[in-house]
Amino acid sequence: MARGTPAMIASKTRPGGFGMRILRSATAAIAVLLLAWPPAAGASAPARHGWLAGLGVGGGGAQVVDDRGTSQRRTGYGFSLRAGYAFDPQLSLELASNAWVKSDTGERTSFNVLGAVLCFYPGGKGFFVRGGGGLGKVEVALTSWRGVDTFTTNETGLGLTAGAGYEFRVKRQLGIGPQLDFAWTDQGSFRTNHFTAMIGLTWYTVKR
Numbered sequence: 001m002a003r004g005t006p007a008m009i010a011s012k013t014r015p016g017g018f019g020m021r022i023l024r025s026a027t028a029a030i031a032v033l034l035l036a037w038p039p040a041a042g043a044s045a046p047a048r049h050g051w052l053a054g055l056g057v058g059g060g061g062a063q064v065v066d067d068r069g070t071s072q073r074r075t076g077y078g079f080s081l082r083a084g085y086a087f088d089p090q091l092s093l094e095l096a097s098n099a100w101v102k103s104d105t106g107e108r109t110s111f112n113v114l115g116a117v118l119c120f121y122p123g124g125k126g127f128f129v130r131g132g133g134g135l136g137k138v139e140v141a142l143t144s145w146r147g148v149d150t151f152t153t154n155e156t157g158l159g160l161t162a163g164a165g166y167e168f169r170v171k172r173q174l175g176i177g178p179q180l181d182f183a184w185t186d187q188g189s190f191r192t193n194h195f196t197a198m199i200g201l202t203w204y205t206v207k208r
Contacts, residue, residue: 047172047173047204047206048086048088048089048090048092048121048124048204048206049086049087049088049089049204049206050085050086050204050205050206051083051084051085051086051204051205052082052083052084052085052086052092052094052202052203052204052205053082053083053202053203054080054081054082054083054094054200054201054202054203055079055080055081055082055200055201056078056079056080056081056179056181056196056198056199056200056201057077057078057079057198057199058077058078058196058197058198058199059075059076059077059078059196059197059198060075060076060078060100060181060194060195060196060197060198061073061074061075061076061194061195062074062076062100062102062111062192062193062194062195063192063193063194064190064191064192065190065191065192065193066189066190066191067189074102075102076100076101076102076103076109076194077100077101077102078099078100078101078181078194078196078197078198079097079099079100079101079198080096080097080098080099080179080181080196080198080200081096081097082094082095082096082097082117082202083095084096084117084119086204086206088124089121089124090120090121090122090123090124091118091119091120091121092118092119093116093117093118093119094116094117094118094119094130094132095114095115095116095117096114096115096116096117096130096132096161097112097113097114098112098113098114098161098163098181098183098196099111099112099113100112100183100194100196106142107140107141107142108139108140108141109138109139109140110137110138110139111136111137111138111183111185111192111194112136112137112138112139112159112183113133113134113135113136113137113159113160113161113183113184113185114134114135114137114159115132115133115134115135115159115161116132116133116134117130117131117132117161118130118131118132121167126166126167126168126169126175126177127164127165127166127167128164128165128166128167129162129163129164130162130163130164131160131161131162131163132160132161132162133158133159133160133161134159135156135157135158135159136156136157136158136159136160136183136184136185136186136187136192137154137155137156137159137185138154138155138156138185138187138192139152139153139154139155140152140153141153155187155188156187157185157186157187157188158185158186159183159184159185159186160183160184160185161181161182161183161184162181162182163179163180163181163182164179164180165177165178165179165180165200166178166179167200167202173203173204173205173206174201174202174203174204175201175202175204176199176200176201176202177199177200178197178198178199178200179197179198179199179200180195180196180197180198181195181196181198182194182195183196
């Protein structure tokens with residue numbers, strides 16, 4: 001095992017299994033929601049111009065790749081935080097964090113990409129795609145039986161992220177909807193990737 005590689009690399013099994021079934025089910029559920037959820041009657045027209053803040057919560061799967069091979073994909077929690085500026089209804093520039101976290105039997109593993117992201121809304125409607133890059137961080141913390149961190153290792157390298165989703169307006173300045181995100185990091189001796197399916201909230205400061 002390469003130095004600094006998270007312990008999850010030690011278990012190399014064929015892709016699939018329970019974790020992948022969960023990830024595929026979550027992806028299918030979001031796809032159905034995108035296709036079947038009708039627009040709300042009298043829904044507010046998008047007001048997408050000015051400062052914005054957003055968050056997302058969900059789950060997904062992650063894996064590690066090094067010179068020994070590829071680990072099995074393991075399920076965990078997904079989180080995203082965003083802050084930025086919408087130049088017009090079709091384009092925003094954001095500082096975003098796309099994270100995956102797994103806690104299991106005294107070990108907490110997290111993969112995160114923090115960087116600049118461009119978000120494009122074709123036609124200024126609800127569907128969007130986004131992508132960007134920055135720092136890719138991997139952290140592994142071992143905890144004692146009292147819940148105190150006894151050992152923590154951090155690796156930082158290149159990180160890339162991309163995603164897509166749909167924003168339903170519940171209020172003129174508030175949107176909610178499903179999103180699918182992918183993130184990849186390169187730590188030199190190993191690489192990580194994670195997919196997450198989340199429900200996201202976005203608040204816009206614009207009042208016009």
